[in-house]
Amino acid sequence: MDRIIIFDTTLRDGEQAPGFSMTLNEKLMLAQQLARLGVDVIEAGFAASSPGDFSSVRKIAEEVKGPIICSLARANKKDIEAAAKALEPAERKRIHTFIATSEIHMKYKLKMDKEEVLARAIEAVKFARNFTDDVEFSAEDATRSDLNFLCKIFEEVIKAGATTINIPDTVGYAIPSEFKEKILYIINRVPNIDKVILSVHCHNDLGLAVANSLIAIEVGVRQVECTINGIGERAGNAALEEIVMAIKTRRDHFKLTTNINTKEIYRTSQLLSHITGVYVQPNKAIVGKNAFAHEAGIHQHGVLENPLTYEIMKPEDIGLPTNTIVLGKHSGRHALKKRIEELGFTNIPDEALDKIFEKFKVIADRKKEVFDDDLFAIVQEVLLDVPIKTYQLEYLQVLSGNTIVPSATVGLRRGEETFQDSSTGDGPVDATFKAIDRITGINGTLLSYRIRAVTHGKDAVGEVTVEVKFNGKTFVGKGSSTDIIEASALAYIDTVNKYLYRETIDKLIEDFSIEESIKES
Ligand code: KIV
Ligand code: ZN
Numbered sequence: 001m002d003r004i005i006i007f008d009t010t011l012r013d014g015e016q017a018p019g020f021s022m023t024l025n026e027k028l029m030l031a032q033q034l035a036r037l038g039v040d041v042i043e044a045g046f047a048a049s050s051p052g053d054f055s056s057v058r059k060i061a062e063e064v065k066g067p068i069i070c071s072l073a074r075a076n077k078k079d080i081e082a083a084a085k086a087l088e089p090a091e092r093k094r095i096h097t098f099i100a101t102s103e104i105h106m107k108y109k110l111k112m113d114k115e116e117v118l119a120r121a122i123e124a125v126k127f128a129r130n131f132t133d134d135v136e137f138s139a140e141d142a143t144r145s146d147l148n149f150l151c152k153i154f155e156e157v158i159k160a161g162a163t164t165i166n167i168p169d170t171v172g173y174a175i176p177s178e179f180k181e182k183i184l185y186i187i188n189r190v191p192n193i194d195k196v197i198l199s200v201h202c203h204n205d206l207g208l209a210v211a212n213s214l215i216a217i218e219v220g221v222r223q224v225e226c227t228i229n230g231i232g233e234r235a236g237n238a239a240l241e242e243i244v245m246a247i248k249t250r251r252d253h254f255k256l257t258t259n260i261n262t263k264e265i266y267r268t269s270q271l272l273s274h275i276t277g278v279y280v281q282p283n284k285a286i287v288g289k290n291a292f293a294h295e296a297g298i299h300q301h302g303v304l305e306n307p308l309t310y311e312i313m314k315p316e317d318i319g320l321p322t323n324t325i326v327l328g329k330h331s332g333r334h335a336l337k338k339r340i341e342e343l344g345f346t347n348i349p350d351e352a353l354d355k356i357f358e359k360f361k362v363i364a365d366r367k368k369e370v371f372d373d374d375l376f377a378i379v380q381e382v383l384l385d386v387p388i389k390t391y392q393l394e395y396l397q398v399l400s401g402n403t404i405v406p407s408a409t410v411g412l413r414r415g416e417e418t419f420q421d422s423s424t425g426d427g428p429v430d431a432t433f434k435a436i437d438r439i440t441g442i443n444g445t446l447l448s449y450r451i452r453a454v455t456h457g458k459d460a461v462g463e464v465t466v467e468v469k470f471n472g473k474t475f476v477g478k479g480s481s482t483d484i485i486e487a488s489a490l491a492y493i494d495t496v497n498k499y500l501y502r503e504t505i506d507k508l509i510e511d512f513s514i515e516e517s518i519k520e521s
Contacts, residue, residue, distance in 0.1 A: 004247060004258050005197065005223040007041040008034050008240060010272065011056070012072055013201075014231040015045070019278060019448075019467065021476065023498055026275045027056045028063060029383065033271050034228075035066040037264040039240075041094060043225075046072040048082035052502060057083070061090035068134065070094035075124035084131035095128040096166075097121075098138035101145040101153060118153055122160045129161040136164035138201065143169040147182060151189040158190070164197045164223060169212055172205025172235060176215040183219050199223035202238045204230060209238035214246055217256060228272045229280050229287065241265045241286040241318070249313050263319035267343070274380055277450065277465030277476050286318060321372055329364035333357050336375075343372060345379050355382045363461065366482045374461050377454055377480040381490075390500045391440065391493050394418050398485050400428040410435040410489065429488045436489065440496050444468040451484060464488045468495040475499050 011027050011034075014020055022030065027044070034042050044060040045053040061069045069090040071083035075097050087093040099110070099121050106112055112120070121137065128135045137157040139150055154165050167183065174182075183200075187193055200216040200223075202209040213224045230239030244260045251257075269287040273279045282289040292315040294300050302309035327339060336357055340348065348356070359378045364370050394411035408431035409422040421438040425431030429449070437443050447467040453460040463480040464487040475498040479490025 001222050002256050003222075004217055004243075004256055005040045005199075006038075006240065006244065006258050006260055007043065007070075007199065007223050007225040008039040008067075008227065009043040009201075009225050009237060010034070010227040010231060010240075011060075012043040012045050013225075013233060013237050014227040017231060017233050017236070018474075019476065020231055020276050021474065022275055023501065024052070024056045024059055025383075028059055029380075030268075030271060030275060031060045031064045033264070033268050035064050036261070037268050038259045038261045039067050040259055041068045041070050041223075043070045043072060043096065045086075047086035048073060048079040054082060054086050057086035058089065061087050061093065065091060068092040068094050070096050070136070073097045073124075073128070075099040075120045077127055080124060080128050080131070084128075087132070092134070093132050094134040094136055094164075095132055096136040096138065097124045097128050098140050098166075098168075099124070100140040101150055102141035103146065104144065105141045114149055118156060121153055122156050125157045125160040125162045133163065135162050136166055136199070137162040138166040138168050140168055141170040142167045143174040143179065143182065144171065147185055148189075151186055154186065154190045155192060158192045158196055162196060164199050165193070166199040166201050166223075166225065167216075167221075168201035168225075169203055169209075170201075172203035172209060174202070174208065174212050175206075176208060176211045179212045180215045180219055183216055183221060187220055197222050199225060201225035203233065204235040204237065207235070209236070210242045210246070213238045213243050214254075217247075217254065229269050229278075229284070231272070231276075231278070239285070241269060245286050245313060245318070248317070262317050265318040266320050270376065274376055274478075277467075277478055279452070286313075292320060327360070327364065327370045327375075328368060329361070331364070331370075336360055339372075340375060340379055343375060343379070345383070348379075348383070352382050363482070367461070371454070374454060374480075377461060377463055377478075381478075381480065390414060390497050391436075393486070393489055393493055396432065396486055396489055398428045398432065400431075406431045408432040408435045408485075410439065412436065412439050412493070428485050432485060432489050433492050436492055436496065442470055442496060442499065444470050444492070444495060444499075447474060449488075451487070454480060462487045464491040466491045466495060468492065468499075470495070470499040473499065473502065475502075 015022055031042055045057040047054045047057045057071045071086055073079035073083040073095055083095045099117055106117055125135055125137055142150055198221045200213055200221050202212040224243055226238040226240040226243055228240055230236040244258050247254050247256050247258055280288050294303050299310045356378055363374055391412045391414055394413045397409045400406040405424050406428045407424045411418050411420045419439045421435050423431050423434035423438055425434050447469055450465045452463055454463045461480050461482055462484040465478050467476050475495040477491045477494030479487045481487040
């Protein structure tokens with residue numbers, strides 16, 4: 001097989017990292033983009049881990065067509081049943097079950113010996129096969145596990161029905177040359193290894209996740225697990241865009257392909273950044289702001305003469321937009337719709353398009369030019385928030401200066417009613433947030449606040465990202481406006497709405513599970 005299976009775990013391993021949590025709508029939007037990107041498998045979540053995860057795996061299984069939809073499950077019946085139930089509506093589904101195999105994990109985390117772990121793994125794979133023919137088994141912390149035990153467990157789970165065997169470098173400990181030897185050892189010692197697809201899942205603690213993934217495919221591994229922008233636990237997972245572009249750019253070396261439509265890479269990376277509010281470092285390979293920028297005169301000269309002097313990839317290969325100036329205040333609905341479709345947002349309902357157009361006109365009135373990034377912000381604001389907006393900002397008045405106590409008066413609409421309250425604060429933003437808290441009656445703790453200019457010039461749109469904790473749960477909210485206090489208020493209200501939405505969903509799922517168990521018993 002000369003094609004590498006791209007298994008995307010942005011929505012599972014990526015999303016579980018602090019600061020990357022997403023709402024159901026955000027996950028669905030990203031999953032749809034991952035399908036457009038052409039990933040083979042979407043690991044949509046860990047169904048048993050929370051009601052929120054269960055419902056997002058289920059929703060993605062219902063709505064996203066094309067890739068295999070996968071849920072993670074520990075090696076126990078309850079987890080596997082939850083995964084199977086969440087995956088029921090999927091056209092093609094995979095259950096991914098795992099158990100740790102290293103001495104340190106077995107002794108301190110699982111408190112189990114090798115025999116127990118082996119028995120659990122076999123049982124889990126057999127049980128998962130009752131729900132689907134596509135079962136992946138992972139030996140967590142494989143790179144710190146006893147190799148002979150690893151070979152034994154792999155041989156037995158293949159006999160039990162596993163179809164993909166994954167070798168995770170869970171703590172990012174492997175060194176490429178050593179990883180290669182370990183994989184070769186497994187290939188040579190596990191007699192039935194040719195019956196399955198061999199996979200790797202590398203973490204980036206030593207900055208080697210992509211290098212380890214690439215060495216693995218050189219020795220016969222045919223699935224790599226990775227995430228967009230390399231997000232994930234601690235230093236992250238192997239970056240999808242780096243693996244894919246290495247395989248494409250060095251086809252002469254790897255002699256392999258992927259199903260990825262590389263022209264969707266940049267858009268997917270941007271979408272994830274916009275959703276999470278976490279932007280990639282400028283010098284990040286492939287998708288960083290500077291990845292295709294040539295500063296040095298001597299480089300610029302070379303590139304102008306022949307791009308290949310300093311460019312090993314073309315910006316258009318990853319879908320990097322070349323025209324940034326797009327629309328202005330005289331542009332109509334039709335032109336706006338066309339541009340939005342070019343940005344990848346197709347099939348937008350008319351009602352949402354009306355709202356986008358309304359917001360676009362407001363921005364266009366304040367600015368001379370409306371850029372793609374402005375549109376991105378508007379579209380996401382409308383598309384992601386339509387079903388979950390409990391509170392909406394009606395008006396905001398702020399008094400601030402270096403000789404007065406900053407104060408804010410806020411009006412929020414909830415349903416047909418508008419509520420107003422005021423507060424003073426340490427600054428205009430603090431006063432605004434406090435006034436919002438007084439209206440909603442929910443006190444949030446601000447964990448982080450970031451602001452960036454989305455576009456250029458003095459009239460740029462400011463995008464504010466806040467991380468706020470409500471009742472022990474953290475939510476990321478975003479707001480954009482040419483007025484940064486308004487953007488801050490919108491971002492804060494966004495977190496309040498997400499919190500209220502999550503509470504409602506959790507309640508519904510709880511009621512549903514209670515009803516289900518009453519029916520079953
Ligand atoms: O890093 C890891 O070991 C994992 C497994 C669950 C595959 O994420
Ligand atoms: Zn992992």
